Structure formats: structure tokens, C-alpha cells
Amino acid sequence: MSPHPSVAAVNETIVGRTAERHELAEAYASSQAEFVTVYGRRRVGKTFLVVNSLQGRKGAYFETTGIKNGSLRVQLERFSQELGRGFFKGAPLQVSGNWMRALQLLTDAIATLPKSQKIVLFFDELPWLATPKSGILSALEYFWNRHWVNDRRIKLVVCGSSVDSKAGVPGFHCCARC
Numbered sequence: 001m002s003p004h005p006s007v008a009a010v011n012e013t014i015v016g017r018t019a020e021r022h023e024l025a026e027a028y029a030s031s032q033a034e035f036v037t038v039y040g041r042r043r044v045g046k047t048f049l050v051v052n053s054l055q056g057r058k059g060a061y062f063e064t065t066g067i068k069n070g071s072l073r074v075q076l077e078r079f080s081q082e083l084g085r086g087f088f089k090g091a092p093l094q095v096s097g098n099w100m101r102a103l104q105l106l107t108d109a110i111a112t113l114p115k116s117q118k119i120v121l122f123f124d125e126l127p128w129l130a131t132p133k134s135g136i137l138s139a140l141e142y143f144w145n146r147h148w149v150n151d152r153r154i155k156l157v158v159c160g161s162s163v164d165s166k167a168g169v170p171g172f173h174c175c176a177r178c
């Protein structure tokens, strides 16, 4: 799977974020499946952290990003494009009807990868994907619990911005093994 060409962050040097980088590196090095959440205020460097810490490593890297105010169809279309680009040499895939189907396609694609290869699955801007009727959260939960948690190659990273500053959400948070 090739590096994600749309993310330029890897060309810049990362400054600080030592603890968070360490957490991500540990999750990557771990011999079990890992589920990492990264959340914080807008523009604090969440995506930059994940891309700089995980992209370009030896294993496979799959990234999909939510689109602000995107309809389910548009979000799934983007996901399908990323899937095609990541696993099928850019071949367009048919737009999936729902997230259960979409994540099944991802799971099928993962099954074709070597048993020894680590696999990063990065869902950026998850809150934009997780609109009330999208079903993505329950689909992610299902695939994590039913399949991915038992696959030691998988490092699932979800990222989003916390908008409710009154809730006392810290500026930045990275939590491995959630």
C-alpha cells in the first residue's frame, strides 16, 4: 500500500509532542491489535502527529478522512476511492451502500496482506463521518470487536476535533489501548 499522497505533513519536521509520539510508537510496536484515539481542538496538530508518527513505516497504511457536511453517499464515495487507491492500484470500487459493507470491503482487503505486515487504519475527522444516521460508529465497533481486535497486525487510529471547550476537554489527547 503506498503512502497517502495528499498528506504533505511528512515533509515537515515534527516539533515536540514527545509523549504522544511515544504512545503511537508503542502502539505500533505492540504485538497485539491496538485502538488509539487522538482528539483535541482544531489545528493543534492531530493529523500531523499521526501522519508523522505512523506513515512511512514498513507496514501498510490506510487513511480515510471525513468530509465536513458530507452526505453519507459522499463520505462512502471518498472511502471507496481511498480503498481503491490503497489496495487495488487506484481501481475505482463501486460505492458501498453503508458503513457495514464498506468496512467489510476493508476487512477483505486487509485479509490479502501478508500475515507479518503491520497495518495502520487511520480514520481522520471521525466526527464528520459519524453523522447521526451514518452508522459508522456501530460499524467500527462491530469490526473492531468481531475482527480487528483479534488481528495483531492492526493499529486502528481514530482522530477528531473536540468542539465543546466548556466540557473541559484538554487541548490535546492521545490515548492508546482505549
Ligand SMILES: Nc1ncnc2c1ncn2[C@@H]1O[C@H](COP(=O)(O)OP(=O)(O)OP(=O)(O)O)[C@@H](O)[C@H]1O
Residues within 6 Å of the ligand: 009, 012, 013, 014, 015, 016, 017, 041, 042, 043, 044, 045, 046, 047, 048, 049, 161
Ligand atoms: N508538532 C508539530 N511540529 C511541527 N509542525 C506542526 C506540529 N503540529 C502541527 N504542525 C503544523 O500545523 C499544521 C496543522 O496541523 P494539523 O493539520 O495536524 O492540525 P489538526 O489538529 O489535525 O487540525 P484540524 O483540527 O483542522 O484537523 C500542520 O500542517 C503543520 O504544518
Ligand SMILES: [Mg+2]
Residues within 6 Å of the ligand: 046, 047, 048, 124
Ligand atoms: Mg486534522
